[in-house]
Amino acid sequence: MALRTAFHRDLSARDHLDKVALVLAFLLGSAGSWTLKFLGFGPFWAMGCAVGAMLAYVAAVTALGRLQIEPEAIGDNCYYLGFLLTLSSLSATLYQLTQSAEQTELMRSVVAGFGIALVSTILGILLRVIFIQLRPDIVARDRETRIELQQAARELRVELALSIATMKTFSTEAIQLASEQGVKISEATALTVDTLRERMTADAEAHEAMLRTTLEQTSARTVAAISTHVTRAGSAAEDSIRASLTSLSRSIAAYADANAAAFRVREEDDARAEALADAALRRTRGLTVEIEALSARVTDALGGIRAGLESTVETMERAGSALADAQRVAVAGATGVPPAPVTGVPGRDLREKAEPVHGDGGGAIWFPFRRR
Structure with missing residues (x-):
């Protein structure tokens, strides 16, 4: 019972690790985008921070053993993570809009912020499509497996037929060799018996004399x-x-x-x-x-x-x-x-x-x- 409880606890911890990684990636991407924007860095720096957070999440859930999940779940998480980072970047841009006084410069920065924010959404959708495509098709895989099994069965039948033919040939050769050996052994035995009989007869005659x-x-x-x-x-x-x-x-x-x-x-x-x-x-x-x-x-x-x-x-x-x-x-x-x-x-x-x-x-x- 204790082992079962520990096993379920371990499974629950592993189920929560990918969620924790997703939350950390969102927080790091959002915090980085907000910080870079308020520090006056260009929009590409914020975009790079969001893209880096998403790629780090993908690498973590793909390479680390305790964080590995299904490709379909990775694609969905990347889609939602990109959408959330886009919304976070848009919220940062809208917040800057309320603090800016120059309309011309403000409109340029808002348009640039929206364009940069859409990059994370586009990347999330792209990753989702990629991982969904990477998901194995069960029906196709089953059909391919059946075809491979049928081909292996045919090859096995051919190999069995060849093995049976080889065994028949070997058994025939073994029977012939055994019969030849039996004839040779019989001849050698008869010759030995005749020689021994002659010697015993000569010895018996000598002893009799x-x-x-x-x-x-x-x-x-x-x-x-x-x-x-x-x-x-x-x-x-x-x-x-x-x-x-x-x-x-x-x-x-x-x-x-x-x-x-x-x-x-x-x-x-x-x-x-x-x-x-x-x-x-x-x-x-x-x-x-x-x-x-x-x-x-x-x-x-x-x-x-x-x-x-x-x-x-x-x-x-x-x-x-x-x-x-x-x-x-x-x-x-x-x-x-x-x-x-x-x-x-x-x-x-x-x-x-x-x-x-x-x-x-x-x-x-x-x-x-x-x-x-």
């Missing part, structure tokens, strides 16, 4: 170690069995020799000799049965060793095959190349080279290598 070589070497070493251990165990068992059989044979031979000596010593006693012979025969038969049972057990033990060796070899073959298959599948999954067929299984040749070893008790025992 290395793994196959390592697996074959490992399988061969493992089978060789197992075969060596089994051969040594079989040889030791065979030597032990042969030593036992030899010792048993020697014992039997010694026993038979002893019995023969006893038979020769005691030939005279037939009954006793027959008894001893029967006992020796029975004992010999029992020993023969024991030897056959021992041979059967040795044969069974060697058969178990052979079965264990065959199971171990088959297990190694299956493990090698499974490991090779897993490696090929992994390499194929990584590179997208179908796995190559395996021409041989590590460790299978060792079984094919195995030869049977025959024991003394009958039956064949298979060993991976021929014992020398």
